[in-house]
Amino acid sequence: MLGAGAWGTAFAKILAEAGSDVALWARRESVAAAIRAEGVNETALPGIKLPERISATSDLAAALDGAGLVFLAVPSQTLRGNLADWAAHLPDGSTLISLMKGIELGTTKRMSQVIVETAGVDPDRVVVVSGPNLAPEIAAEQPAATVVAGTDPVRAQQVQQAIALPYIRPYTSDDVIGCELGGAVKNVIALAYGMASAMGMGDNTKASLITRGLAETARLGVALGADPMTFAGLAGLGDLVATCSSPLSRNRTFGEHLGRGESLEEAQRAARQTAEGVKSCLAIRDLARAHGVEMPITEQVERVCHEGVDPRVAVKLLMGREMKPE
Structure with a gap:
């Protein structure tokens, strides 16, 4: 999980509770250290205890090492600059999942298009997650549904299975x-x-x-x-x-x-x-x-x-x- 804001942290919690080991990357080491020490991201989701399967780090290479699913949860207008720095570390064949909701200034490109262009990956490797997902409610385990969209149905279904929980019902779509x-x-x-x-x-x-x-x-x-x-x-x-x-x-x-x-x-x-x-x-x-x-x-x-x-x-x-x- 690249991004330790409210949505990135809440989504890391979803993944961990659904059975995955999650490396949560935070830009600031102080945030990562606090999560490791207290099991809480007080800056983004105060009072929400995070599962032990989440390991927080500010080391990008360590966070991406061996990852099959790479979730991107940074502000949409910073995505291109971040990915330019991250692209060399992305594991071959990994699925890149966009949790961002925005259109890039200047290029008018959607986030999946920015990922394809900047990371130099095939569009089939990109999946997007969208829906009524307010981070504090999800973190509090209030029931919600979401959409996992991708042009490769196998990758979309992998993400769907990775986030299915009693309080999260994911649906797949091919309409990115x-x-x-x-x-x-x-x-x-x-x-x-x-x-x-x-x-x-x-x-x-x-x-x-x-x-x-x-x-x-x-x-x-x-x-x-x-x-x-x-x-x-x-x-x-x-x-x-x-x-x-x-x-x-x-x-x-x-x-x-x-x-x-x-x-x-x-x-x-x-x-x-x-x-x-x-x-x-x-x-x-x-x-x-x-x-x-x-x-x-x-x-x-x-x-x-x-x-x-x-x-x-x-x-x-x-x-x-x-x-x-x-």
Whole structure:
């Protein structure tokens, strides 16, 4: 497991409890040492006891030595730089699993595409995991389902078996494009949802944002070759509902700061980190424009985040768009 943030740590716990020995790589030796000493990653998942089958290390080569499944759980915009350093250490034939949800700035590439390009591997070696998987709930062993998507069904099934638990039900899919887009765009829609919540808007508004947000996600997905049915499932609607509605969601929380009139810089200071959707909204907007796809909610979120538009103005612009059939 490369990445000892909340999701990487929670996923390492899943793997260990499902019967695997897990090497959890942390960038900072202080984090790895604390996990080894206390069996807890207090920075990422305070109070959650980790299984003994997890060994924490800051030595990349040691973490990857002999690994058949390599899980990647770093911020999406850092993936390319990290993989450039890691590629030489990746075991031959290993399956590379993306736990990240984002679109790369500049290239507008999905995370699996970045992995293939930077690591120089065949696309069949890459698997992605997506769905309504808020790390604190998973770590607390609350029941959830997820999607494991890959073009090689054998590798996807191997990952599925490696994470199946009484509280985790994984489904396989061959729609990598749809699963990745659902996971990336939902972060942007959750920013809009958080803004609406902070502005005191009601359930009709929030339901409309989720529904129309899903519609624009599906439009982009179909344009890129995804199966439209994917967006009705866990990696689409499921992840979108969880990320919009939960107070555990970083993107929803960040949107709430913006909805209270804070600037992007003020929201970053208050949240102590930048939500994935803040960066991805630029790349998703560019991807949509390149394929001639209308994504009005994404466009307005980008304007609020990066052009200083007042969220109330953004709402008026959304509501004032030309009438058309649904």
